[in-house]
Amino acid sequence: MKACVLGAGSWGTALAAVLVWNGWDVTVWARRAEVAEDITVRHRNERYLPGADLPPQLTATADPAEALAGASLVVLAVPSGAIAETLPLIRSLPDHVLVVHAVKGFVRPDNLRVSAWLEREIPGMERRLAVLSGPSHAEEVIRQMPTTVVVASASRQVAERAQDALMTDRFRVYTQADVIGVELGGALKNIIALGAGLAEGLGLGDNTRAALMTRGLAEITRLGVALGASPLTFSGLAGIGDLIVTCTSEHSRNHRAGRLLAKGLRLPEVLDAIGMAVEGVNATFAAEQLARRSGVEMPITQAIARVLTGDISPAEGIELLMTRGKNHEMEDIGAQPLTAEFRLP
Template sequence: MKKAAVLVAGSWGTALASVLASNGYRVMLWTRKEEQAQDINDNRENSKFLPGVKLPELICATTDLKLALENTELALFVAPSGAMREVARQAAAFLSSDTLVVHATKGFEGDTLKRMTTVLSEELGRSVEDLVVLSGPSHAEEVVREQPTTVVVASANLQTAEKAQDALMNTHFRVYTNPDVVGVEVAGAIKNIIALGAGLTDGLQFGDNAKAALLTRGLAEIGRLGTAMGANPLTFAGLAGVGDLVVTCTSKHSRNWRAGYMLADGTPLDEVLSRMGMVVEGVRTTRAAYQLAKQYDVEMPITFQLYEVLFSNKAPRTAVEHLMGRLRTHEIEEIG
């Protein structure tokens, strides 16, 4: 039987483990916490992150990283962006050179501002061309229940992308390929910032007009930064771009949306994160994107205002007023 390893056992990792199990893989789901592994193995449920969902028998949780990775055909890294380097460093000793490596994390490394494929390449000693990124509109709560979902896998090597496509695709989880790794990673990361803003505008009761404007101009910011970093602009019109942006900004499944909604009433960021009990990638990504925008000399007004709200105690309504009061400009940015 084919074997896959998924690192780590959060909601998204567990949902992807379920996809692989439904495709006939024996899946080792790695977690640092013994009580979580025991819960999954004894009760067939990840009660902390996906309560009420029974997991396939082909999933086995473990805290033993060597056991998880030995003789595996596919290693799927779903660690939070802030933990990816540490997890990859620990995994490197047990990972075979023949194992297909995929990651499904949407964010940048905080200190270095590096994309996750770069982090994995450095720690695993592999070429970036040998790695795959999975992204797209995909709430874990729906994927694990086998509700129709469509995603994209990106790699500079088409054959490598197709291997990941074959491993993951089935009748409820459709997978497309894309050669634009940079674009897919940037879109997946920055859309979390816009989702924070969407939750915030909903919390302020600003209505549908404001939401539509935020998504549209947010997509413009994603495109500006992505193309400056070398991405193909067409990627942002696809699943990893507008697709993921829409689902993350319009659903209460989105932890970034929920965090933004709580921020709207003045709840301090530390309290919001404590109440969430899960990583909110958009918070970390806002700090990283703020720095990347300056590094690449890219205008990202939504990101900059959210940065002020998150880290400089700026009132959300004041941030919106500053966005609306900016100097006039063109929508099609090549004009003038």
């Protein structure tokens, strides 16, 4: 039971710990040799998970070939902006290796979901690929606080293999067939978290945050259904569950980025201050383009995109949303099956 986690950020490190707790022999691939040494020698990852104790059995290396050697499970947990460099590594894997990706973002410039990109680049990948998402801050997972997530795959067998690999008494894993919805929910909620942070930074209250989350979920669902997802997925862990935790938690980098923008920092300054990937930024621009291409209305996303580019201020963004034309709350989100079925055995 050898596993490799590609990515030594907070999320990759936490997932590696979950696998260790579940009996796997785990090696993490870290791009920085000092991070690999910190994990292996000191059982810490002070750069990405400061103060957290890691399982002593967990090892890391800056050599990807060493990390992947003998692995029957590979977890992809790099930022979406760095995913292209992992393609040769994934492509080199034997066909029996299960790949679980936990990347909550889009692959630019084509704005593809990660699974769609992998399947385009590696024929047959959907037969061994699962997607992991849900409300799961790494800072709490590493402390073994009860957490529930979902794994989605076109194949029931693959989804259940991923479930068995990751499920512990503190990390509960559900299965799903709606790969599109699970991926989109995980990526798009980061946009709304930026908005929630902007509102908090402006000194606005719970009413505003609740409105952003509720109307944000509506536009996430509209785009998701237009792209082939089941609307029910967005009422589950990968939808409203992840949206709640990302819009309300002090651990959310997207929420923190929104607060800093509201205080007057420009986007490059915000990203420098946070020092880690803020997936909501690229997701905002990707979703805006996907919505335009699909003919879907996403006013919150469009307003946040204009704030990110400096076209309008955060306060002007709120004003823009509040002065839109009248509308009915229950917009048509399209005729779509209520459930998604596994297509592969």
